[in-house]
């Protein structure tokens with residue numbers, strides 16, 4: 199597969215790794231609705247489901263294939279012929295279809311999941327890729343639990359599946375085990391030790407068990423991976439997957455560190471797609487979640503509010519408009535200073551002299567001590583019931 203060396207491919211798995219979380223299940227029309235939003239967002243690949251797992255998943259891959267023509271539609275399989283055949287059938291309407299097949303690569307998986315040996319697992323991996331190639335040109339191979347796999351064995355496996363025709367090789371940190379420098383070293387090792395590595399794109403797929411999914415994915419990209427597997431809001435198995443919006447904003451904010459690498463993501467859609475996914479999948483976003491959390495652009499302490507109002511860049515590395523929010527939020531609390539209060543009063547039409555502001559500020563602190571959210575109505579009432587000097 200020809201690929202653009204300056205492009206960082208965004209592979210969204212919200213509808214597969216994200217959707218398999220208990221309580222997050224979606225109907226086929228709901229998946230299509232989110233799929234259309236993902237396409238608008240600019241992702242390159244939508245992992246649409248695991249077709250052999252249920253008739254619903256199968257149907258979703260069919261419908262997503264019919265409705266999304268501007269992205270690659272990917273279907274997941276295990277390394278067996280039936281899974282692959284069913285996935286290929288489900289992709290029959292896809293303009294560009296990809297089969298994502300794979301098998302465990304760590305000794306833990308080989309021994310306790312498959313009760314097998316390294317050599318036999320490697321044979322199964324190669325056979326799966328060869329079989330998938332009989333249906334589609336674009337075959338991605340995942341080496342499950344690569345994060346804990348022996349590097350030398352992993353390199354042999356990756357070299358063999360590329361020789362069998364894999365166009366993308368996914369190196370999942372399935373259990374969110376690695377530290378960023380270890381994960382980067384693994385990708386680097388593969389780049390240096392897999393003879394045919396340039397014939398495939400290296401993909402990173404990280405889970406968040408230690409809160410390192412995004413850091414590991416970014417470390418992998420810096421080490422040479424060119425596809426990131428991620429989900430909206432970072433939803434996914436257990437502690438979740440790498441968060442799409444974090445990866446996209448990191449590459450934007452730190453573009454110099456990424457050697458001109460670009461994604462097609464339109465970050466202005468983050469707020470709306472995040473809210474849609476959270477509500478349709480019944481998975482609220484934690485308020486302090488980077489980029490899309492309710493407080494991600496809310497300044498609440500007096501020192502920060504004052505600094506922010508003097509110059510946004512004192513406390514803002516991303517403009518809220520860039521992620522689809524109207525403006526940053528200066529929250530009035532008992533820790534807010536006069537500057538923040540003045541800002542809010544002016545916003546609702548009150549221009550107070552310094553001495554009047556001091557009086558209102560005293561009353562504001564009394565009110566804010568007992569009330570968490572100070573609203574515009576509270577402020578109006580405060581000014582209207584205060585005897586001012588001017």
Ligand code: KIV
Nearest residue numbers: 215340342343370372
């Ligand atoms: O985490 C994982 O290893 C996966 C694979 C199936 C790609 O989700």
Ligand code: ZN
Nearest residue numbers: 215372403435
């Ligand atoms: Zn996963």
